[in-house]
Amino acid sequence: MKASGKTGSKKxxxxxxxxxxxxxxxxxxxxxxxxxxxxxxxxxSAADIVAALYFAGMRYDxxxxxxxxxxxxxxxxxHAAPVLYAALHEAGVFDEATMMSLRQPGSLLQGHPWCxxxxxxxxxxxxxxxxxxxVGRAIGARMRGSPSRIYAMISDGECDEGQTWEAALxxxxxxxxxxxxxxxxxxxxxxxxxxxxxxLEPLADKxxxxxxxxxxxxxxxxSEILDYLHRSEEHKGQPSIAIARTRKGRGVSFVxxxxxxxxxxxxxxxxxxxxxxxxxxxxxxxEKR
Amino acid sequence: xxxxxxxxxxxxxxxxEAFPILGNEYPDLLVLSPDTSRSTGAAKFRDALPxxxxxxxxxxxxxxxxxxxxxxxxxxxxxAGFSMFVCGKAWxxxxxxxxxxxxxxxxxxxxxxxxxxxxxxxxxxxxxxxLMRAIPGMTVLAPTDANQVLPVLRAALDYEGPVxxxxxxxxxxxxxxxxxxxxIGKALLMRRGKDVTLIGEGGMVFAxxxxxxxxxxxxxxxxxxxxxxxKPLDNEAVIESARRTGAVVAVEDHNRHGGLGxxxxxxxxxxxPCPVEQVALQDTYAESGxxxxxxxxxxxxEADVVEAVQRVLLRRDS
Numbered sequence: 001m002k003a004s005g006k007t008g009s010k011k012x013x014x015x016x017x018x019x020x021x022x023x024x025x026x027x028x029x030x031x032x033x034x035x036x037x038x039x040x041x042x043x044x045s046a047a048d049i050v051a052a053l054y055f056a057g058m059r060y061d062x063x064x065x066x067x068x069x070x071x072x073x074x075x076x077x078x079h080a081a082p083v084l085y086a087a088l089h090e091a092g093v094f095d096e097a098t099m100m101s102l103r104q105p106g107s108l109l110q111g112h113p114w115c116x117x118x119x120x121x122x123x124x125x126x127x128x129x130x131x132x133x134x135v136g137r138a139i140g141a142r143m144r145g146s147p148s149r150i151y152a153m154i155s156d157g158e159c160d161e162g163q164t165w166e167a168a169l170x171x172x173x174x175x176x177x178x179x180x181x182x183x184x185x186x187x188x189x190x191x192x193x194x195x196x197x198x199x200l201e202p203l204a205d206k207x208x209x210x211x212x213x214x215x216x217x218x219x220x221x222x223s224e225i226l227d228y229l230h231r232s233e234e235h236k237g238q239p240s241i242a243i244a245r246t247r248k249g250r251g252v253s254f255v256x257x258x259x260x261x262x263x264x265x266x267x268x269x270x271x272x273x274x275x276x277x278x279x280x281x282x283x284x285x286x287e288k289r
Numbered sequence: 290x291x292x293x294x295x296x297x298x299x300x301x302x303x304x305x306e307a308f309p310i311l312g313n314e315y316p317d318l319l320v321l322s323p324d325t326s327r328s329t330g331a332a333k334f335r336d337a338l339p340x341x342x343x344x345x346x347x348x349x350x351x352x353x354x355x356x357x358x359x360x361x362x363x364x365x366x367x368x369a370g371f372s373m374f375v376c377g378k379a380w381x382x383x384x385x386x387x388x389x390x391x392x393x394x395x396x397x398x399x400x401x402x403x404x405x406x407x408x409x410x411x412x413x414x415x416x417x418x419x420l421m422r423a424i425p426g427m428t429v430l431a432p433t434d435a436n437q438v439l440p441v442l443r444a445a446l447d448y449e450g451p452v453x454x455x456x457x458x459x460x461x462x463x464x465x466x467x468x469x470x471x472x473i474g475k476a477l478l479m480r481r482g483k484d485v486t487l488i489g490e491g492g493m494v495f496a497x498x499x500x501x502x503x504x505x506x507x508x509x510x511x512x513x514x515x516x517x518x519x520k521p522l523d524n525e526a527v528i529e530s531a532r533r534t535g536a537v538v539a540v541e542d543h544n545r546h547g548g549l550g551x552x553x554x555x556x557x558x559x560x561x562p563c564p565v566e567q568v569a570l571q572d573t574y575a576e577s578g579x580x581x582x583x584x585x586x587x588x589x590x591e592a593d594v595v596e597a598v599q600r601v602l603l604r605r606d607s
Contacts, residue, residue, distance in 0.1 A: 068363060115361060115390045122361065122386070129354045129386045136358020136366075139343070143319075144362060163382065166351035173346075 021051035027086035076130025077155035128163030157189030172211025219244030305330025372398035402542030419547025482512035500594035
């Protein structure tokens, strides 16, 4: 079954996904501020793509999350876990109390994704291991004759990892056309801008040379994200990757601007309130429009 | 030599012969080979069941995490490769993507220990037991010889969860019963004795048996156990034997730190403190050479087991 947002015109779909993304950012702030740790800016750069997957792109029934033939999403940049949990909560896979228990002893929601958590499709966070598991899942699903499509998101910093390129080789070698990847190109990693830490360019050429179908898109433009999802599903014989231009902290002005928030930082309660107020306002604005 | 009539065979050949049998017995078994299918015998699986064989190239990290993905899709993946690489190079993907979520992946590692021989130190894995044993929830098995490869693999495939199986390259005498079903957690009693307990793993069990024969001529009756299940160790068998003999020697083709000797010492310290000696690599690397040359030079021969027994008996009786 297609996610709820799949019906209606594209314009309606975009509006609905945007609303989910807005709410997911609020969830992310609430749960990470409560937990007192996490990676908010990384979750925000990924939020629009993750929302598009869970509320437009992927076929799954949140009431039957154990369905072996549903589509999968592997967040290889596992430090953005709160955005995945926000999507699963928003979809109704787990409740508010579970979401707010992030990073607490006894919680199902670990600091980085663990595949024993309902709805979480791989254990990730050690950079590099997620994409390999996505390739394994893509091959495994195809061997079973399952219609399941495997979606994954990797980070740009993660492309420093040798294992990412081992997985890239394997995905193309095994012609995993049921694998569709987003590269969250926010140009930032822990020690600074990616071009200064470890230059990745020409990044699209590298993936092309590895045998992938490559697109470059705006990772905050829902229309572009949905078009990419459609084209990657149509394309046969190759895995697809979108180099998705994004901004760390995207969605809240003072979090996005000026790199005030480091890679692993959360908003204090006061800043969280301010950020949530700003996100609440952005809904009013669109409704008026 | 006392065991002159015993035929030798290497475990890799046994693994190759086991593969098509296991492929037929387990329809969800997949074999992944990081470009080592000739060396591990995985080529026999490829020839018999090409649709369930994945050659994954020289990429152990990707191979292990891919196996995790295949397990998540309901398959029973088995990775066959060199110990140094599938558990050394790929330790972290193995730990995080397979062991932490307890996925049903089997890692069959050939080329463990210095018996690898001429290829030298870069390929002689003498830390694998320590590395695998330290992972929470990991099962670590070392078949006694070529005969036990198939029963141990069946036990691993019947078990739900990650298992590491340690195999050696060097041919070893066939001293176990190929038809005996193996149960994880059980040691094999190879020889009854009352004076000293020798606990070995893999090919070193035979060195222990040879030493036991020499000791018998001197009036010392050694009991010999093959640990097989290094984790979980057969605590009951180890403690029971140590209670009777009061002196234990652990014999392994592995560094002295973190291996079988450490596992045995951990159990005995808690439940039956008694003198324990180790025959193991003395915190050093070996070098290129034949397996026999290296086992002599680095003190892993039956003569070294006999010496260790003399030491442990002195300690017990003084």
